[in-house]
Structures are given as structure tokens and as C-alpha cells.
Amino acid sequence: MAEKVTIATVARHAQVSRQTVSNVLNAPHIVREETRQRVQEAIDTLGYRANQAARQMRTGRSRLIAVRIEPTRDGINGSVLDRFLHGLTETAEAAGYRTLLYTATDAQREIDTYDDLLGSYDLDGFVLTGTDHGDPRTAWLAARGVPFVTFGRPWDDLGAYCWVDVDGAAGTGEATRHLLAAGHRRIGWLGWPAGSGVGDDRRSGWREALRAAGVDPAGLARETVDGIAEGEVVARDLLDAPHPPTALVCASDSLALGALQAARTAGRAASVIGFDDTPVAAAIGLTSVSQPLGDAAARCVDLLTAVLDEPRRALAPVLLAPSLVLRHTA
Amino acid sequence: MAEKVTIATVARHAQVSRQTVSNVLNAPHIVREETRQRVQEAIDTLGYRANQAARQMRTGRSRLIAVRIEPTRDGINGSVLDRFLHGLTETAEAAGYRTLLYTATDAQREIDTYDDLLGSYDLDGFVLTGTDHGDPRTAWLAARGVPFVTFGRPWDDLGAYCWVDVDGAAGTGEATRHLLAAGHRRIGWLGWPAGSGVGDDRRSGWREALRAAGVDPAGLARETVDGIAEGEVVARDLLDAPHPPTALVCASDSLALGALQAARTAGRAASVIGFDDTPVAAAIGLTSVSQPLGDAAARCVDLLTAVLDEPRRALAPVLLAPSLVLRHTA
DNA sequence: TCCAGAAACTTGAACGATCCAATCCTGCCT
DNA sequence: AGGCAGGATTGGATCGTTCAAGTTTCTGGA
Numbered sequence: 001m002a003e004k005v006t007i008a009t010v011a012r013h014a015q016v017s018r019q020t021v022s023n024v025l026n027a028p029h030i031v032r033e034e035t036r037q038r039v040q041e042a043i044d045t046l047g048y049r050a051n052q053a054a055r056q057m058r059t060g061r062s063r064l065i066a067v068r069i070e071p072t073r074d075g076i077n078g079s080v081l082d083r084f085l086h087g088l089t090e091t092a093e094a095a096g097y098r099t100l101l102y103t104a105t106d107a108q109r110e111i112d113t114y115d116d117l118l119g120s121y122d123l124d125g126f127v128l129t130g131t132d133h134g135d136p137r138t139a140w141l142a143a144r145g146v147p148f149v150t151f152g153r154p155w156d157d158l159g160a161y162c163w164v165d166v167d168g169a170a171g172t173g174e175a176t177r178h179l180l181a182a183g184h185r186r187i188g189w190l191g192w193p194a195g196s197g198v199g200d201d202r203r204s205g206w207r208e209a210l211r212a213a214g215v216d217p218a219g220l221a222r223e224t225v226d227g228i229a230e231g232e233v234v235a236r237d238l239l240d241a242p243h244p245p246t247a248l249v250c251a252s253d254s255l256a257l258g259a260l261q262a263a264r265t266a267g268r269a270a271s272v273i274g275f276d277d278t279p280v281a282a283a284i285g286l287t288s289v290s291q292p293l294g295d296a297a298a299r300c301v302d303l304l305t306a307v308l309d310e311p312r313r314a315l316a317p318v319l320l321a322p323s324l325v326l327r328h329t330a
Numbered sequence: 331m332a333e334k335v336t337i338a339t340v341a342r343h344a345q346v347s348r349q350t351v352s353n354v355l356n357a358p359h360i361v362r363e364e365t366r367q368r369v370q371e372a373i374d375t376l377g378y379r380a381n382q383a384a385r386q387m388r389t390g391r392s393r394l395i396a397v398r399i400e401p402t403r404d405g406i407n408g409s410v411l412d413r414f415l416h417g418l419t420e421t422a423e424a425a426g427y428r429t430l431l432y433t434a435t436d437a438q439r440e441i442d443t444y445d446d447l448l449g450s451y452d453l454d455g456f457v458l459t460g461t462d463h464g465d466p467r468t469a470w471l472a473a474r475g476v477p478f479v480t481f482g483r484p485w486d487d488l489g490a491y492c493w494v495d496v497d498g499a500a501g502t503g504e505a506t507r508h509l510l511a512a513g514h515r516r517i518g519w520l521g522w523p524a525g526s527g528v529g530d531d532r533r534s535g536w537r538e539a540l541r542a543a544g545v546d547p548a549g550l551a552r553e554t555v556d557g558i559a560e561g562e563v564v565a566r567d568l569l570d571a572p573h574p575p576t577a578l579v580c581a582s583d584s585l586a587l588g589a590l591q592a593a594r595t596a597g598r599a600a601s602v603i604g605f606d607d608t609p610v611a612a613a614i615g616l617t618s619v620s621q622p623l624g625d626a627a628a629r630c631v632d633l634l635t636a637v638l639d640e641p642r643r644a645l646a647p648v649l650l651a652p653s654l655v656l657r658h659t660a
Numbered sequence: 661t662c663c664a665g666a667a668a669c670t671t672g673a674a675c676g677a678t679c680c681a682a683t684c685c686t687g688c689c690t
Numbered sequence: 691a692g693g694c695a696g697g698a699t700t701g702g703a704t705c706g707t708t709c710a711a712g713t714t715t716c717t718g719g720a
Contacts, residue, residue: 020699031699082399352708365668674708
């Protein structure tokens, strides 16, 4: 069995001191090139890897970032997090960080988990997903000076902290304009109850696009909690109205599926556009607004590492544009 | 700002030595009850949390387990991993372990990652998903004596290591018997090319169920790589055969979706059953075989922690039964 | 009362890296 | 030749915990 390779082993092998090896790793510019190469060779030969625990104990930094993994609710939106997580892990690895998972059922438990992770694992930073109005988590983290980035805007004060988000309004706007260009005038909205940042944002894109085209959006919107069955109910209500819409823009693919179902059972042709470009949308040919999740994850890591390297600097938030994936429902 | 609370702070506060505090945490039975309570009080009062880095440096154990996160291929099967991951994180947390993510594009890179994770983070163990014949990863880990559990059988030698799996053959068998009970006789199989452990297992369940019912499975099976389009092509081929099947059991929901598509365009009614009970299946009403992923994850954690606590003991593998979720395609 | 033996608790050392301060070169100038 | 500045290198201390070994306290039987 190979005995443990420590910084001392490398130092002995390269005929230098431990400190020089450490400098090669952490401050290569202060070591003579010739020495640096000799040490690097020894590192490669011996397969040395810095022990993170020891490093962490001295420096207080763990090179670990944490993300919450949510239970798959109806399962459709789960894939969004899945793709985001993959991108995050990949980019973080490239930047020399590892990704730690945790779960939490509510904001308070999540805060308790922060406390635990910071206290016992010395986590470097957090990536939060799905922020909302008056989110207690960001307040807690900010008060303690813990580095974090959110995927989702701070809906109350855009300058409150560092964030990355996808421009939902731009996405629903593009979807609406696509339908207008196809000749539709009465374009309905299927969304979530007012009050959620994400939902209100997506809805505004639809409304403004209609207004810009001179169409009055009054009476064309319906709201419900997310879900296929829920979507079907309100879509049916909308399609049964006196002047029913000929097309629907939806806040999620789940709602869009419900809308398709409603149109089918009502025997009415209606164009439908969903949001998130989930696998379900791809499978059944649903036109949907696609979020650049890989990009978003990469930008989150970029921002977080920037904050970690230079805590003081204020960083500009990132707003990414989604794209419309055309399939055969619109 | 509160200064750091270490084991020494607690010791001073409770008027005992550091070691006694350590004992209260790691071996409470050797400490007098009265002392234990006094120390525990001090811990609670001060909000002390053991520093994992320091602990790890001394013990060589990190209380960290690693799982690979895969890119969502066609996106449909991604949700399977997603649900598994959630269950794993949750159960691991309860057992005092945290979950670390990593990515890898092929087996060799994955092994390099093991090396890195073990060397720099002192990982306690790994949970592998999706094993196959002659998997180099398990051989590498076993050779080094690294604790690991796989979600998926060792297809070459069932006693090779510790595993948890879902009985695919039982699932497809149940699906086939359900179709037989509904009056179908010619029940086809849509699966993956022979050679993959999972695929061959699922196929055998269909074949044996047919044989048991006195039906000759010859000519009723088609194989292709996973995907909706691929499934549609081979399903069409099967449905255009001289004596076409009236029902199809599929190795995945993707293939099942393809089969539904083929049946629709061919204008032929055919019952279809998929595998994995993905959100897509739920959305479109596809009857599918459901894997108990939460259970599987929990059993993985159970086995892994058992191995970690008592390295020598050989543990019995776990084979879980899937269930058939009936919807309207069969 | 005394002592053996167990139980309870304390002390010093070690894990592997980094930080700090002191020392050693090396080339250059007077 | 001597001295000096500057960077390269060195040894020792340190982070917070657990292990190993040592010391004190308690218990019970002769």
C-alpha cells in the first residue's frame, strides 16, 4: 500500500523545504523557475494532492460551495434544477470548487442548515435558487457576511446582493410576439397567483407585448397554482369565455400541458406555448421558452468565485435572455 | 462578532479538559452522567459545532460521500437520477453525512476524480449509479479498499460488492402479465441492444412471463438505442410485421413514447407500457413501471454507513420490487 | 485501614498544511 | 575585498481535534 504523500514527502524528494513546495502551489511567482519545475516534477511523480482538511484548518477556507436540492414536485420542473445542478458542478470543478448538497423543507430549516454547514464544514459560499419577496435566507446570509449568489432576482431591491437570473418577461414577450406574428390577436395568459416574483415577471412580458401590439389584455388572463390538472381547469374556463383566446402563453410547461388537454377535450384548436423547455415539452412537441441553465450556472460560479477572491468588490448582476424553442403547438 | 468556539472554549466553560468534551461527543458512555450534562449544557449555550476539518485531519474521515451527477441526456431519464439524489441527500443527512457532487464524462475520468476526491477531501465513500458488465470503476475502488455501494447490480458476479437494485425483470414481468390478463396474447418488446445488464434483465421479465403463459416470444422483440425517435422507428417495424403485436412492453419511457407515436401514425390501437414512471409518463397518461427510488437511495445510505462503521462485515445486497402504475395506455 | 482494580478525567503529541520571522544566498556597487 | 539589498529558503508555531499514555478518584473486599 502506498504511504501517504504529504508536502514533506514532496519537499524531501525535490530537495527543498516544505515552504517552497507550498509557495509553488500558492504563490508560484516568488519561486525561481528552475526550482518550481523541480518541485512540480516531484509533485507529479509522487501524485501529491494537497490535503484540503489541513489547508482548511489553517486558512479557514474549504473550497466547497453548497446548493439546495429540492424534492421533485410534479416532476416536470425538477429537470430544470437537474440541468442547473449539472452545470454548476461542472463549472465549479473547473474553478477548483466542489459542490455540496443539502435539503431543507422550509426557510427556517434552511437557515439552520447554513449555520451547521458554516460551523462544521467552513463552507465558502452558497448558491440559492428560487428567491422570493422578503426572502429571510438572503437577509440572514447577508447579515453574517457569508458569500452567496442567487439564481433568481432579489425582487425587493435589485441591488441588495449578487444575482444571476433569466429574463422571464423577455421570454414570454417573445412567445407572445411569435403568436402575434402568426396572426393571433386574442392571446391568453395562464399563470400563477400574483405575488410571486417569477410569476409576475413572466406575466408582464405577455401583457406588455400585447399592449405594444394594441391589444387589450383585459379578461385574457387566468391564474392558479402550478400543475397539469390545475392548468386544465383554468384553461377550460378561459376557453369557455364569451370571446375565447385563440392562443395561450403559459408560465410553465405543466400549465401548458393542462391547456393542451383543455383545448383537446373542448375540441378547440389553440396554439400553446409553455415555459422552461422541459423534457416533457420536447417529448410531446410543445413550443416552450428555454432558459440557458448551463450559462446561468456558470455565471453563478463566476460571480461567487469573484466574491470569494475579492470580498469587497461589488459585482454587477447578470440577466440572461431565454430563447423560444419552436415545436408544433405554436 | 462572536469569536470562534472551539472544544477548548467549551472545556473551559464546563471546567473540564478538552478530551472530556471530545468524549462527550464521541464516546458518551465513558463519561459520568453528571459531567456529560454539564458539558452538553456548555455546548448548547455556546453553540459549539465540531470543526470537521480538524476532526478529519486526525481521524482521516470526512463524513462526506460522493455521487456523480450525469448530464440529462434526452432529459426524460434525468428525473430518475434527480429523485434518487434527493432521497440520497436526505437519508445521508439523517445519518450525519453530507453529499458531494462530481461530474465525469467517461470511466477513466471518473476514476481520476475518485483519486482526487480521496486524496484531497478524504472522502468516506462513493455511491455509483448505473453499473455495467466489466465496470472498471468498481474494480478500481475495490482494489483500493474504498467503501462504496452501487445502485445497480454487479452484472458479472453478484457477490463482488455491496449493491442495491430494483428488480427490472419483476417489473416487466408484472407489466406483461397485466397485458395478458387484459386479453392480449401477442405482446411485443421494445428494448435496448443485448449486452447491457439492465436491458437484458428487463427483457427477460417480459420473455419469461410470455413463456409462462404459453406464448412464444419469437419475432416479437425489437432493439435500439434509447430515444423517442429510435423507438418510433423500431415500433413501426414491429407493427408492420405480418402478425403484429397488440401490445408493447418497453425498456424505457422514451421508447414507449416512440411506440405510442408509431401506433398513432400507423392508425393502429396498441397498448403500451413504459419503464421508470418519469414525469413525461405521468403527463401523457402512459402506464409505466415505477422504481422505488427514495427507498433505493435510503438503502444505499444504510449499506454505505454500515460498511463505514464496520469495514469487515459482508453485507447482503438489496433487491427492491418495482410497481406498475396504471394509466390509460394500458 | 489498606490496597487492588476499575472508572473518570487530564496531559502531551500528532495529523498536514500555512503563516511568520529569521537566515541564507547571489549579484552588484563602492 | 567588503558590504549591502533583495529575493529565495528555512525552522518553528499554529489551526482544532483525537489518540495514547498518564494521573487522580472512586469502589469494594480483606
